[in-house]
Amino acid sequence: DIQMTQSPSSLSASVGDRVTITCRASQSISSFLNWYQHKPGKAPKLLIHLASSLRSGVPSRFSGSGSGTDFTLSISSLQPEDFATYYCQQSFSSPISFGQGTRLEIK
Amino acid sequence: QVQLVESGGGVVQPGRSLRLSCAASGFTFSNFGMHWVRQAPGKGLEWVAVIAYDEGHKDYADSVKGRFTISRDNSKRQLYLQMSGLRPEDTAVYYCARDLFERVPAPDGPLDYWGQGTLVTVSS
Numbered sequence: 001d002i003q004m005t006q007s008p009s010s011l012s013a014s015v016g017d018r019v020t021i022t023c024r025a026s027q028s029i030s031s032f033l034n035w036y037q038h039k040p041g042k043a044p045k046l047l048i049h050l051a052s053s054l055r056s057g058v059p060s061r062f063s064g065s066g067s068g069t070d071f072t073l074s075i076s077s078l079q080p081e082d083f084a085t086y087y088c089q090q091s092f093s094s095p096i097s098f099g100q101g102t103r104l105e106i107k
Numbered sequence: 108q109v110q111l112v113e114s115g116g117g118v119v120q121p122g123r124s125l126r127l128s129c130a131a132s133g134f135t136f137s138n139f140g141m142h143w144v145r146q147a148p149g150k151g152l153e154w155v156a157v158i159a160y161d162e163g164h165k166d167y168a169d170s171v172k173g174r175f176t177i178s179r180d181n182s183k184r185q186l187y188l189q190m191s192g193l194r195p196e197d198t199a200v201y202y203c204a205r206d207l208f209e210r211v212p213a214p215d216g217p218l219d220y221w222g223q224g225t226l227v228t229v230s231s
Contacts, residue, residue: 043221091216
C-alpha cells in the first residue's frame with residue numbers, strides 16, 4: 001500500500017501570506033495526486049487533481065505541482081476563507097490513501 | 108446540482124450492525140463509482156470502500172475488510188454501507204463521495220463531490 005506523508009502537520013499564517021504544503025508518497029505515483037480542503041462540519045472539497053489541474057470554481061491563488069513522489073500545494077495570498085485542513089490523496093493504485101492532513105490556522 | 112445525503116448513523120453497541128445510506132441526486136448516478144470515507148474524532152480522512160458504477164468492482168480498506176459491505180441500487184440512486192462487527196475504533200463521521208470520472212471499471216479517485224457526513228458512534 002502507498003503511504004502519503006504531509007508536512008507540516010500544522011501551520012500558522014496571516015491573511016495575505018503565501019504558504020506551501022508538501023506531500024510525499026512512499027513510491028512513485030506519477031501525477032495521480034489530488035488535494036482537498038476540509039472545514040469543520042462541512043463536506044471536503046476537491047481543489048486540485050492530477051497534481052496541478054485546478055478544479056472549476058477554485059480560486060487561482062491555489063496551485064499544485066510535482067510528480068513522482070514529491071508534491072506541493074501553494075496558496076499565493078491567503079484569504080480568511082482559506083483557513084482549513086488540507087489533505088493530499090493518491091489515486092495511483094488501490095487502496096487509495098490520504099495524507100494525515102495539514103491544519104492551516106490564523107496567526 | 109449534485110447532492111449526496113448520508114443517513115443511518117447513530118449510537119450502536121460494539122459487535123452490533125448498522126447500515127448507512129447515501130441518496131444521490133443531480134447527476135446520472137449509474138455512471139459513477141462511489142466511495143465511503145470516514146473521519147474519526149480528531150483524526151484525518153480514511154478511505155473505507157469503493158464500488159464501481161456497475162458493481163463490477165468493490166474494494167475495502169484492510170481495517171474493515173470482512174466486516175463492511177458496500178452496495179448500490181442504481182434504480183433508487185442509493186449507495187449503502189452495511190457495517191457489522193462494529194468496534195469502538197469505527198466511531199467516525201462517514202462520508203459518501205463520488206468518483207470524478209464516469210464509467211471507470213476500478214475507480215481510484217479523485218473524489219469530486221462529498222456529502223455532509225453521518226456520525227456513527229460505537230460505544231457500550
